[in-house]
Amino acid sequence: MARHLDLRLTMQTLLVVSNHQIPLTPESSIIAAFNQVNISILEIVRILPWVQQHQPDLIILDLEWTQVIDLQLITALRLDWLTRHIPILILANSPVSRQTSASLDYDACLTKPYSHAALEQIICSLAPLAAPQ
DSSP states (O other): OHHHHHHHHHHHHEEEEEEEEEOOOTOHHHHHHHHEEEEEGGGHHHHHHHHHHOOOOOOEEEETTTTTHHHHHHHHHHSSSTTTSSEEEEEESSHHHHHHHGSOSSSEEEEEEEOOOHHHHHHHSSSSOOOOO
């Protein structure tokens, strides 16, 4: 059991912020190499303190819910000196929401539906996997 815990502590972390559980292909060896943490956008007051404390390697933000909350969250993450360096991947519902989100300070954007290969490629570019030790 301790070995399993040690492995999870050394894994890189993806924080997924969404109104629902995003299926990030658990059979993917790339995604399986990350510790995936899901926090509902409805728990907006928990997100910034969690990110400050745990420093995930990548934040994946699903823009399906409300643009106002997403804008506030991204702005708060970018203004905070503890979190501004963490890459943010936006999952946009449509080209329209992608255009709306163009003014936000994020690192990459995928429009749904997207391929799992595209998702893996962006994750690897934003949060390269550390070499096993």
